[in-house]
Amino acid sequence: MINIFNYIERKSPIHKLTGATKLLCLLIWSLAAMTTFDTRLLAVMPILAFILFFVSRIKFSEVKVMFWFTFVFMILNNLLIFLFSPEHGTEIYGSRTVLFTIFWRYVVTSEQLFYQLNVVLKYLATIPIVILFVSTTDPSEFAASLNRIGVSYKIAYSVSLALRYIPDIQREYHDISVSQQARGLEIALGKQSLIKRLKSAVDILFPLIVSSMDRIEIIANAMELRGFGKDKKRTWYNSRPFAVPDYLSIAFCVILALLSICLRFVDGGRYFNPFI
Numbered sequence: 001m002i003n004i005f006n007y008i009e010r011k012s013p014i015h016k017l018t019g020a021t022k023l024l025c026l027l028i029w030s031l032a033a034m035t036t037f038d039t040r041l042l043a044v045m046p047i048l049a050f051i052l053f054f055v056s057r058i059k060f061s062e063v064k065v066m067f068w069f070t071f072v073f074m075i076l077n078n079l080l081i082f083l084f085s086p087e088h089g090t091e092i093y094g095s096r097t098v099l100f101t102i103f104w105r106y107v108v109t110s111e112q113l114f115y116q117l118n119v120v121l122k123y124l125a126t127i128p129i130v131i132l133f134v135s136t137t138d139p140s141e142f143a144a145s146l147n148r149i150g151v152s153y154k155i156a157y158s159v160s161l162a163l164r165y166i167p168d169i170q171r172e173y174h175d176i177s178v179s180q181q182a183r184g185l186e187i188a189l190g191k192q193s194l195i196k197r198l199k200s201a202v203d204i205l206f207p208l209i210v211s212s213m214d215r216i217e218i219i220a221n222a223m224e225l226r227g228f229g230k231d232k233k234r235t236w237y238n239s240r241p242f243a244v245p246d247y248l249s250i251a252f253c254v255i256l257a258l259l260s261i262c263l264r265f266v267d268g269g270r271y272f273n274p275f276i
Contacts (some may be wrong), residue, residue, distance in 0.1 A: 006170075007163070008063075008135045013245065014056040019142030020149045021246040026133045028253040032260040033125040037118050038272040041263060045125035045256075053128050058135050066131050074123045078116050082106070089115035095275045111275060139163035141240060148241075153234050161219070172211055176204050 009015070014022075033045055060067070081088065086105060089112035090096045097110040143160035147153045264270055 006135065007138050008058055009138075010057045010136070012055060012057045012136070014052065014132065014136045016243075016245065017136075017249055018145045018148075018240050018242060018246055019137045020145030021242065021249055022133050022137050023142070023146070025249050025253045026129055028250075028257050029129050030126050032253070032257040033122050035270075036260040036263060037115075037270050038260070038263040038267060039114070039118055039121065039274075040272065041260060042118055042121035042125055046121060046128070049125055049128040049132075053132055056132055056136050058132070063131050063135055066134075067127070070123065070127045074120060074127075077123075078119060081116060081119065082112065086112060088112065092271055093273050093275045097275070114274070134163075137163075145240070147234075157228075165215075168215070169208070169212065173204065173208055176207050176211075 017025075029045075033042065036042065086107060087096075087109070090109055092115060093111045095111060099108045099110060099113075101107045139160040142163065143153075143156040146156040146159065263272070267273070
Protein backbone atom coordinates (compact mmCIF):
# COMPACT_ATOMS: atom_id res chain seq x y z
CA MET A 1 0.00 0.00 0.00
CA ILE A 2 1.28 3.47 -0.95
CA ASN A 3 1.30 5.98 1.88
CA ILE A 4 0.55 9.61 1.06
CA PHE A 5 0.58 12.46 3.57
CA ASN A 6 1.49 10.11 6.40
CA TYR A 7 3.36 10.75 9.59
CA ILE A 8 6.54 8.65 9.52
CA GLU A 9 8.05 8.12 12.95
CA ARG A 10 11.83 8.47 13.20
CA LYS A 11 14.38 9.59 15.77
CA SER A 12 15.76 12.78 14.25
CA PRO A 13 16.28 16.44 15.21
CA ILE A 14 13.40 17.42 12.89
CA HIS A 15 10.99 15.06 14.63
CA LYS A 16 11.95 16.49 18.02
CA LEU A 17 10.73 19.97 17.07
CA THR A 18 7.20 20.84 18.16
CA GLY A 19 4.43 20.84 15.59
CA ALA A 20 3.88 24.59 16.01
CA THR A 21 7.56 25.25 15.31
CA LYS A 22 7.43 23.23 12.13
CA LEU A 23 4.26 25.00 11.02
CA LEU A 24 5.76 28.45 11.64
CA CYS A 25 8.96 27.47 9.86
CA LEU A 26 6.96 26.11 6.92
CA LEU A 27 4.95 29.33 6.58
CA ILE A 28 7.98 31.63 6.92
CA TRP A 29 10.10 29.49 4.59
CA SER A 30 7.34 29.41 1.95
CA LEU A 31 6.83 33.16 2.27
CA ALA A 32 10.55 33.76 1.73
CA ALA A 33 10.60 31.50 -1.34
CA MET A 34 7.38 32.78 -2.90
CA THR A 35 8.04 36.50 -2.53
CA THR A 36 11.48 36.59 -4.15
CA PHE A 37 12.86 35.98 -7.62
CA ASP A 38 16.47 36.36 -6.57
CA THR A 39 18.10 33.35 -8.20
CA ARG A 40 20.99 33.32 -5.74
CA LEU A 41 18.70 32.83 -2.76
CA LEU A 42 16.43 30.43 -4.63
CA ALA A 43 19.46 28.31 -5.57
CA VAL A 44 20.53 28.00 -1.93
CA MET A 45 17.09 27.20 -0.49
CA PRO A 46 16.61 23.84 -2.30
CA ILE A 47 20.04 22.73 -1.09
CA LEU A 48 19.08 23.60 2.48
CA ALA A 49 15.70 21.90 2.04
CA PHE A 50 17.24 18.61 0.88
CA ILE A 51 19.83 18.77 3.67
CA LEU A 52 16.97 19.06 6.18
CA PHE A 53 15.26 16.17 4.43
CA PHE A 54 18.41 14.08 4.87
CA VAL A 55 18.63 15.06 8.55
CA SER A 56 15.05 13.91 9.11
CA ARG A 57 16.01 10.35 8.05
CA ILE A 58 12.94 10.07 5.83
CA LYS A 59 13.68 7.76 2.91
CA PHE A 60 12.86 8.90 -0.61
CA SER A 61 11.06 5.62 -1.27
CA GLU A 62 8.60 6.47 1.52
CA VAL A 63 7.53 9.78 -0.05
CA LYS A 64 8.35 9.24 -3.72
CA VAL A 65 4.68 9.39 -4.76
CA MET A 66 4.35 12.95 -3.44
CA PHE A 67 7.65 13.92 -5.08
CA TRP A 68 6.65 12.50 -8.46
CA PHE A 69 3.23 14.13 -8.29
CA THR A 70 4.71 17.57 -7.60
CA PHE A 71 7.41 17.01 -10.23
CA VAL A 72 4.78 16.31 -12.90
CA PHE A 73 2.78 19.35 -11.74
CA MET A 74 5.94 21.50 -11.94
CA ILE A 75 6.62 20.36 -15.53
CA LEU A 76 3.02 21.04 -16.57
CA ASN A 77 3.10 24.45 -14.93
CA ASN A 78 6.25 25.43 -16.84
CA LEU A 79 4.82 24.19 -20.12
CA LEU A 80 1.66 26.22 -19.58
CA ILE A 81 3.67 29.32 -18.68
CA PHE A 82 5.54 29.09 -21.98
CA LEU A 83 2.38 28.19 -23.90
CA PHE A 84 0.36 31.20 -22.73
CA SER A 85 3.16 33.71 -22.15
CA PRO A 86 6.35 32.88 -24.08
CA GLU A 87 7.62 36.46 -23.78
CA HIS A 88 6.92 37.01 -20.09
CA GLY A 89 10.59 36.83 -19.20
CA THR A 90 11.51 39.50 -21.71
CA GLU A 91 8.86 41.83 -20.25
CA ILE A 92 10.24 41.32 -16.74
CA TYR A 93 13.95 41.75 -17.49
CA GLY A 94 13.62 44.42 -20.18
CA SER A 95 15.77 42.70 -22.79
CA ARG A 96 15.36 40.05 -25.48
CA THR A 97 18.07 37.51 -26.31
CA VAL A 98 16.68 35.07 -28.89
CA LEU A 99 18.12 31.56 -28.82
CA PHE A 100 15.92 29.89 -31.45
CA THR A 101 12.39 29.99 -32.85
CA ILE A 102 10.00 27.06 -32.57
CA PHE A 103 7.10 28.42 -34.66
CA TRP A 104 4.79 31.42 -34.84
CA ARG A 105 5.19 33.48 -31.66
CA TYR A 106 6.91 30.76 -29.68
CA VAL A 107 10.47 32.07 -29.52
CA VAL A 108 12.85 30.71 -26.89
CA THR A 109 14.77 33.54 -25.21
CA SER A 110 17.39 33.55 -22.47
CA GLU A 111 15.17 35.79 -20.37
CA GLN A 112 12.21 33.41 -20.56
CA LEU A 113 14.39 30.40 -19.68
CA PHE A 114 15.88 32.30 -16.75
CA TYR A 115 12.42 33.26 -15.48
CA GLN A 116 11.20 29.66 -15.70
CA LEU A 117 14.37 28.48 -13.97
CA ASN A 118 13.36 30.67 -11.03
CA VAL A 119 9.89 29.07 -11.06
CA VAL A 120 11.48 25.60 -10.90
CA LEU A 121 13.74 26.69 -8.04
CA LYS A 122 10.70 27.94 -6.13
CA TYR A 123 9.13 24.48 -6.38
CA LEU A 124 12.37 22.78 -5.35
CA ALA A 125 12.67 25.14 -2.37
CA THR A 126 9.16 24.62 -1.00
CA ILE A 127 7.99 21.11 -1.93
CA PRO A 128 10.58 19.21 0.18
CA ILE A 129 9.72 21.41 3.18
CA VAL A 130 5.99 20.72 2.79
CA ILE A 131 6.59 16.97 2.52
CA LEU A 132 8.99 17.17 5.46
CA PHE A 133 6.34 18.92 7.57
CA VAL A 134 3.69 16.31 6.78
CA SER A 135 6.03 13.35 7.26
CA THR A 136 7.61 14.45 10.56
CA THR A 137 4.64 15.98 12.42
CA ASP A 138 2.57 13.79 14.68
CA PRO A 139 -1.10 14.92 14.32
CA SER A 140 -1.87 14.76 18.06
CA GLU A 141 1.29 16.64 19.05
CA PHE A 142 0.65 19.16 16.28
CA ALA A 143 -2.84 19.87 17.63
CA ALA A 144 -1.44 20.37 21.13
CA SER A 145 1.19 22.77 19.78
CA LEU A 146 -1.40 24.77 17.88
CA ASN A 147 -3.50 25.11 21.02
CA ARG A 148 -0.40 26.18 22.93
CA ILE A 149 0.23 29.16 20.60
CA GLY A 150 -3.36 30.37 20.91
CA VAL A 151 -5.39 28.43 18.34
CA SER A 152 -8.74 27.22 19.65
CA TYR A 153 -8.54 23.60 20.76
CA LYS A 154 -11.64 22.84 18.66
CA ILE A 155 -9.86 23.99 15.50
CA ALA A 156 -6.64 22.29 16.56
CA TYR A 157 -8.43 19.01 17.19
CA SER A 158 -10.21 19.26 13.81
CA VAL A 159 -6.81 19.59 12.11
CA SER A 160 -5.54 16.61 14.07
CA LEU A 161 -8.53 14.48 13.04
CA ALA A 162 -8.07 15.45 9.39
CA LEU A 163 -4.38 14.49 9.40
CA ARG A 164 -5.06 11.23 11.23
CA TYR A 165 -7.95 10.38 8.89
CA ILE A 166 -5.83 10.46 5.70
CA PRO A 167 -3.97 7.18 6.47
CA ASP A 168 -7.29 5.57 7.44
CA ILE A 169 -8.76 6.49 4.04
CA GLN A 170 -5.73 5.05 2.29
CA ARG A 171 -5.98 1.77 4.20
CA GLU A 172 -9.71 1.59 3.58
CA TYR A 173 -9.24 2.22 -0.16
CA HIS A 174 -6.54 -0.47 -0.30
CA ASP A 175 -8.68 -3.00 1.54
CA ILE A 176 -11.73 -2.34 -0.67
CA SER A 177 -9.55 -2.49 -3.80
CA VAL A 178 -8.06 -5.85 -2.79
CA SER A 179 -11.46 -7.31 -1.91
CA GLN A 180 -12.96 -6.09 -5.19
CA GLN A 181 -10.08 -7.54 -7.20
CA ALA A 182 -10.55 -10.85 -5.34
CA ARG A 183 -14.09 -10.82 -6.75
CA GLY A 184 -12.77 -10.38 -10.29
CA LEU A 185 -12.69 -6.59 -10.60
CA GLU A 186 -9.66 -5.57 -12.66
CA ILE A 187 -8.25 -2.03 -12.33
CA ALA A 188 -4.58 -2.64 -13.13
CA LEU A 189 -3.07 -0.31 -15.71
CA GLY A 190 -2.61 -1.84 -19.14
CA LYS A 191 -5.15 -4.63 -18.61
CA GLN A 192 -8.33 -2.63 -19.14
CA SER A 193 -9.42 0.36 -21.18
CA LEU A 194 -9.52 3.77 -19.54
CA ILE A 195 -13.34 3.82 -19.39
CA LYS A 196 -13.46 0.40 -17.74
CA ARG A 197 -10.77 1.40 -15.23
CA LEU A 198 -12.74 4.54 -14.33
CA LYS A 199 -15.89 2.44 -13.88
CA SER A 200 -13.95 0.05 -11.65
CA ALA A 201 -12.61 2.99 -9.63
CA VAL A 202 -16.18 4.19 -9.06
CA ASP A 203 -17.07 0.72 -7.76
CA ILE A 204 -14.33 1.23 -5.15
CA LEU A 205 -15.04 4.87 -4.32
CA PHE A 206 -18.74 4.36 -3.56
CA PRO A 207 -18.21 1.90 -0.66
CA LEU A 208 -15.28 4.06 0.45
CA ILE A 209 -17.57 7.10 0.74
CA VAL A 210 -20.21 5.09 2.60
CA SER A 211 -17.68 3.71 5.09
CA SER A 212 -16.16 7.18 5.55
CA MET A 213 -19.56 8.66 6.39
CA ASP A 214 -20.16 5.88 8.91
CA ARG A 215 -16.75 6.53 10.47
CA ILE A 216 -17.43 10.27 10.70
CA GLU A 217 -20.76 9.60 12.45
CA ILE A 218 -19.09 7.25 14.95
CA ILE A 219 -16.38 9.81 15.78
CA ALA A 220 -18.92 12.63 16.10
CA ASN A 221 -21.10 10.59 18.45
CA ALA A 222 -18.10 9.54 20.56
CA MET A 223 -16.96 13.17 20.90
CA GLU A 224 -20.46 14.33 21.79
CA LEU A 225 -20.87 11.61 24.43
CA ARG A 226 -17.60 12.70 26.02
CA GLY A 227 -18.72 16.32 26.17
CA PHE A 228 -16.21 17.66 23.62
CA GLY A 229 -16.46 21.44 23.36
CA LYS A 230 -18.16 21.95 26.70
CA ASP A 231 -15.19 23.62 28.39
CA LYS A 232 -13.07 26.50 27.13
CA LYS A 233 -9.81 24.62 27.67
CA ARG A 234 -8.60 21.06 27.58
CA THR A 235 -5.47 19.11 28.43
CA TRP A 236 -3.25 17.23 25.96
CA TYR A 237 -1.34 13.98 26.32
CA ASN A 238 1.24 14.95 23.69
CA SER A 239 1.82 18.58 24.62
CA ARG A 240 5.47 19.67 24.54
CA PRO A 241 6.95 23.04 25.54
CA PHE A 242 9.18 25.01 23.20
CA ALA A 243 12.88 24.17 23.59
CA VAL A 244 16.11 25.77 22.38
CA PRO A 245 16.05 23.96 18.98
CA ASP A 246 12.54 25.31 18.37
CA TYR A 247 13.60 28.92 18.94
CA LEU A 248 16.74 28.45 16.83
CA SER A 249 14.74 26.96 13.95
CA ILE A 250 12.23 29.81 13.97
CA ALA A 251 15.05 32.37 14.20
CA PHE A 252 16.81 30.80 11.19
CA CYS A 253 13.63 30.95 9.08
CA VAL A 254 13.02 34.56 10.13
CA ILE A 255 16.57 35.47 9.08
CA LEU A 256 15.93 33.77 5.73
CA ALA A 257 12.75 35.80 5.25
CA LEU A 258 14.55 39.03 6.19
CA LEU A 259 17.29 38.18 3.69
CA SER A 260 14.60 37.75 1.04
CA ILE A 261 13.25 41.22 1.85
CA CYS A 262 16.71 42.81 1.89
CA LEU A 263 17.53 41.38 -1.55
CA ARG A 264 14.55 43.27 -2.97
CA PHE A 265 16.34 46.52 -2.11
CA VAL A 266 19.69 45.23 -3.37
CA ASP A 267 18.18 44.11 -6.69
CA GLY A 268 16.10 47.27 -6.98
CA GLY A 269 12.91 45.23 -7.10
CA ARG A 270 11.55 41.73 -6.82
CA TYR A 271 13.61 40.29 -9.68
CA PHE A 272 17.35 39.65 -9.84
CA ASN A 273 18.35 40.76 -13.34
CA PRO A 274 21.62 39.34 -14.74
CA PHE A 275 20.88 40.76 -18.21
CA ILE A 276 21.65 44.37 -17.27
